[in-house]
Amino acid sequence: MTDPSSPGIFTDVDDVVARFDDHDHLLDQGTAAAIHLAVALGRPLLLEGEPGVGKTTAAKVLAQILGSPLIRLQCYEGLSVAEALYDWNYQRQLLAIRLAEARGEVPAEADLYSEDYLLERPVLRCVRHRGDRPAVLLVDEIDRADDEFEALLLEFLGEFAVTVPELGTLTAARPPVVVLTSNRSRDLHDALRRRCLYHWIDFPDRARAVAILRRTVPSANVALVERATDFVAVARGLDLDKAPGIAETIDWVSALAALGVADLVRPEAVMSLAALAKTPDDVDALGEALATFVSTEVS
Numbered sequence: 001m002t003d004p005s006s007p008g009i010f011t012d013v014d015d016v017v018a019r020f021d022d023h024d025h026l027l028d029q030g031t032a033a034a035i036h037l038a039v040a041l042g043r044p045l046l047l048e049g050e051p052g053v054g055k056t057t058a059a060k061v062l063a064q065i066l067g068s069p070l071i072r073l074q075c076y077e078g079l080s081v082a083e084a085l086y087d088w089n090y091q092r093q094l095l096a097i098r099l100a101e102a103r104g105e106v107p108a109e110a111d112l113y114s115e116d117y118l119l120e121r122p123v124l125r126c127v128r129h130r131g132d133r134p135a136v137l138l139v140d141e142i143d144r145a146d147d148e149f150e151a152l153l154l155e156f157l158g159e160f161a162v163t164v165p166e167l168g169t170l171t172a173a174r175p176p177v178v179v180l181t182s183n184r185s186r187d188l189h190d191a192l193r194r195r196c197l198y199h200w201i202d203f204p205d206r207a208r209a210v211a212i213l214r215r216t217v218p219s220a221n222v223a224l225v226e227r228a229t230d231f232v233a234v235a236r237g238l239d240l241d242k243a244p245g246i247a248e249t250i251d252w253v254s255a256l257a258a259l260g261v262a263d264l265v266r267p268e269a270v271m272s273l274a275a276l277a278k279t280p281d282d283v284d285a286l287g288e289a290l291a292t293f294v295s296t297e298v299s
Helices: 013-022 029-041 055-066 090-102 122-127 147-159 190-194 206-216 222-235 246-258 268-275 280-298
Strands: 045-049 070-074 086-088 118-120 136-140 161-164 168-171 177-182 197-201
Touching (some): 013 029, 029 045, 029 197, 045 055, 055 177, 118 122, 122 136, 122 147, 122 161, 147 161, 206 222, 206 246, 222 280
Parallel strands (some): 045 197, 070 136
Antiparallel strands (some): 086 118, 161 168
């Protein structure tokens, strides 16, 4: 468990909100509470939500606030132990064998599988981290990895340890802060969920969305930000391939501002929808929805 009196450790939920705010990241109370508990209890935190709601950014900002190194493991199909946990430096091992043979010696297997030849991948690097601050490990988009990969993480998530058969079990001297993110493209196993605290990040409400946009896109006028926020809320109710998150909303408002669009009535607003939509069908659907939205606003 972390010491709450240490610099960089949160005192309460409001402190989490305030510190994230200092780093230009506006958290809701629920997410702030989840982060506070994860840090205070020393438990991994699983953040789920639609793409673009700020899961990855929250982990990055958390590392900045704690003054900790951020170690990121981007998950994908086929991710293996050698890429995520550890591997052996086979080239150095082969060189050592040849040098030993040149001396007329036969190297012992224990000499070849020692820490001198061990390659740290993100999880093991997190376990072996030494420093005044705990490392922050971001396991990003865990749902993109195979089911089998989850089993590889269970020991680490439960004990902050990695077992290397040739060396034994390596345990973190200082428990890391671990954040896993998931877009819920597939169900995660109960064994992984049991080892984590859990929080679902929803789309921000109107007031917080407007506040985020005003802070991140200061060049956009208030009226444009409010109308864009209202339209995105309408868009999320459409049958889209990809509902726009706050990240896409920021991109869209930034595009509107870059085009000099002061309100959504301007024809240039339609040209900017490529920043909000991610498929051709969604561009068409959003174009129709925007025309309806604007005509309602005007009338």
